[in-house]
Amino acid sequence: MADYTFRPLSRADRTMFCDWLAQPHIAGWWEDGVTEWALIDRDWDLPCLAMRIVETGGTPFAFVQDYPAHHWPMPQYDDLPATARALDTFLGDPAYLGLGHASGYLRARAQHLRGSCPVVAVDPDPANTRAIAAYRRAGFTAHRKTPSEDGDPVQVMLYH
Numbered sequence: 001m002a003d004y005t006f007r008p009l010s011r012a013d014r015t016m017f018c019d020w021l022a023q024p025h026i027a028g029w030w031e032d033g034v035t036e037w038a039l040i041d042r043d044w045d046l047p048c049l050a051m052r053i054v055e056t057g058g059t060p061f062a063f064v065q066d067y068p069a070h071h072w073p074m075p076q077y078d079d080l081p082a083t084a085r086a087l088d089t090f091l092g093d094p095a096y097l098g099l100g101h102a103s104g105y106l107r108a109r110a111q112h113l114r115g116s117c118p119v120v121a122v123d124p125d126p127a128n129t130r131a132i133a134a135y136r137r138a139g140f141t142a143h144r145k146t147p148s149e150d151g152d153p154v155q156v157m158l159y160h
Contacts, residue, residue, distance in 0.1 A: 002056045006064065006112075009040070009051040017063060020092025021058050029128055030090055054105045061093040061101065064109055069121050076146050076156050084119045103137035109160040110138060123154035124150040132157070 009017075017040075018033025020026065032034060043049050048050045048071055054062035068075040069084040077086060078095045087109065110120045124131040126145055131156060140157040 002101065002104055003094055004108045005055045006052040006105075006109060007055060009053055009063070009065075013053055013060075016060065017092070020063070020090065023092065023094055024096060025094055025130075026090055026092070026160075029125065029131070048126055052109075054109075056101065056105075059093075060121075061096040061107060062089065062091040064089040064105070066109070066113060066120070072149070074149050076148050077121055078152050081118045083117045084121055085113050085117045086111070086121045086123070088122075100137075102131075102134035105137035106134060106140075110140070114159065118160075120159040122157050122159075123148060124157070126155045 014037055017037060018037060021030055021033040021036055040051065046067075049065060049067045051065040052063070053060045054064055064087060066085045066087045069080050069086040070082060074086070077084065089102075089104075089106065089109075091097060096102075113120045120140075121143070122135055124135065126132075135157050138159070140159045143156040143158045145153055145155050
């Protein structure tokens, strides 16, 4: 298994982040780079939100963020413990697709978070079979399908 580091996202990462979001394998699952970066700018100083660039061998290839599952009104997480963390992520560099890196860094990040919380949750679109498979390989299990805060269905998965 590769070694993964999770360094804080910096403003210098904007071009790389936006380029990643323009990749075909991300289309439809995330908004465009301008929209997503505006959300990052809005939330930059929230102490509860950890935004990270994932690297292996010193090369950045993915983005991951985690936050208290109950910080924003997200009904898909209503039944989780008060100290649960939620995670959002994408593997940006297409050169890293299909090599096991997604499940590797997801497992590493979830294990780290489990040191301070009882459960880590993710909520992929049920149609995003590639993401769901990566979460399963990382050790997440299906919890329930339910509407999200915008009414779209999500597959809540948990790492205990």
